[in-house]
Amino acid sequence: MTNATPVRWFLSELEHALRGDVHWRREAVAEIEEHLLEALDGADECSEIAMRIVDRFGDPVEIAYQLNRVESRPRLRPTALAVSGAIASTVAAALLLAVLGREGASSRDLHLPPTTQLIGTVIAVHTQSTRIGAPSTAVSIELSRVP
Amino acid sequence: MRGESLKGHLDMLLLVAIQGGAQHGYAIAETLRRASEGSLDLQDGTIYPALHRLRRAGLLNSSWAEGEGRRRRVYELTLAGREALAVQREDWTRFERGVQGVLALLGS
Numbered sequence: 001m002t003n004a005t006p007v008r009w010f011l012s013e014l015e016h017a018l019r020g021d022v023h024w025r026r027e028a029v030a031e032i033e034e035h036l037l038e039a040l041d042g043a044d045e046c047s048e049i050a051m052r053i054v055d056r057f058g059d060p061v062e063i064a065y066q067l068n069r070v071e072s073r074p075r076l077r078p079t080a081l082a083v084s085g086a087i088a089s090t091v092a093a094a095l096l097l098a099v100l101g102r103e104g105a106s107s108r109d110l111h112l113p114p115t116t117q118l119i120g121t122v123i124a125v126h127t128q129s130t131r132i133g134a135p136s137t138a139v140s141i142e143l144s145r146v147p
Numbered sequence: 148m149r150g151e152s153l154k155g156h157l158d159m160l161l162l163v164a165i166q167g168g169a170q171h172g173y174a175i176a177e178t179l180r181r182a183s184e185g186s187l188d189l190q191d192g193t194i195y196p197a198l199h200r201l202r203r204a205g206l207l208n209s210s211w212a213e214g215e216g217r218r219r220r221v222y223e224l225t226l227a228g229r230e231a232l233a234v235q236r237e238d239w240t241r242f243e244r245g246v247q248g249v250l251a252l253l254g255s
Binding site for chain 1 (some may be wrong): 171190199203217218219
């Protein structure tokens with residue numbers, strides 16, 4: 001520790017260990033500085049109380065490491081999670097339908113939503129036409145069967 | 148409760164501490180300390196990465212508020228945060244009931 005107060009030492013260590021956008025780093029330091037000053041409640045920054053508050057706060061490098069990890073992850077909002085989940089399950093169901101269709105099962109028997117049936121039929125027809133070299137008009141014929 | 152045991156429950160504790168309205172980090176830490184009567188061995192600094200993670204996950208909103216000559220970042224629950232809290236609270240209640248059942252039956 002240098003001759004700085006415990007609080008200033010802590011904030012300096014934190015700032016040096018933070019990575020990423022300058023604005024974000026400044027705000028992270030400002031937020032934690034505010035916490036420490038509020039905990040001090042006007043006590044001398046060089047006091048024993050200040051030392052205890054900094055001790056209780058934790059290791060600045062470890063906190064910076066955890067903050068860096070959070071900030072470097074791609075942001076996934078609940079709506080984005082729900083949409084990607086819905087897309088993934090629709091595609092998975094469609095692939096299943098395509099496979100079952102090749103085995104002779106009817107999509108209507110599976111009670112799948114029309115969108116899933118449509119995607120499944122397109123995949124199945126595309127697979128078949130690719131395999132036997134059928135012209136692309138086969139797709140429109142097959143699609144006409146989808147309700 | 149020791150720090151390691153707390154890790155899995157920190158999100159729920161933070162969400163429940165904020166559910167009453169927007170709060171800043173220091174107030175959240177104080178709320179947890181007071182409500183747990185000091186039994187949670189939680190270093191104040193550990194709440195910030197968790198708060199930032201919950202914010203990025205869309206469970207919290209944050210904004211800067213000024214008052215009493217201070218500028219603080221405050222957090223509040225989003226609708227998704229309220230829903231997540233309800234689910235986590237239910238999971239915890241089920242878990243606690245299960246442990247209590249085992250302790251009551253086999254613990255003596």
